[in-house]
Amino acid sequence: MEQDLISKKDLLELTGISYGQLYRWKRKQLIPEQWFIRKSTFTGQETFFPRQLILSRIEKIVDRKEDFSLDEVAEMLSATPYDYEISKAALIERNIVSKEALRYWASKDAEDVVYPFDRILFFGLADRLLQTGDMSADEGEMVLDMLSRDYRKWGDHPCDLLFIRKMGISIAALLPADSGFYLDQGAKLVARISIQAEVEQLKGKLF
Structure with a gap:
């Protein structure tokens, strides 16, 4: 792309x-x-x-x-402000993450729970795909799990989030920013999102 x-x-x-x-x-x-x-x-x-x-x-x-x-x-x-935290209620009040997304993926969290910067980032990435209709709530749970497990492994190296679907099976992956890639026949790239761009946008909303 x-x-x-x-x-x-x-x-x-x-x-x-x-x-x-x-x-x-x-x-x-x-x-x-x-x-x-x-x-x-x-x-x-x-x-x-x-x-x-x-x-x-x-x-x-x-x-x-x-x-x-x-x-x-x-x-x-x-700096990526990993030490920044914000409450669930404030996320909704400031329209940083939609109520719908938090209802799907944070319904068990108390209203006064505090989220770190990277969790807010992950919510925002999944929320974006949800709102465009590119992803279901269940697929969003899979994306959130993958990001929580693997995103920090990249350190300061910029990466992109890929969301791929083939024959009804969805896959999320991280790869170096702006790198090329090839998909198996029949696989469809649903979305590719620059996480660096999302970090910049999120910092603009928070600060």
């Missing part, structure tokens, strides 16, 4: 930032090195970025750079 990219030229025009700002933010580690993707085009080598990630990141930088130093902004944006 081809990743949605935006060229450097289009990015600068769309956001109004300068070439100098972009590369200063790169040097300050506000924008990850791996987001600068070199690709061959008919005019030669050009730089592209993951559209969703870079636009979200630039919006956050612009919003915060007047109140914080670039080093402070870099620290805010780079």
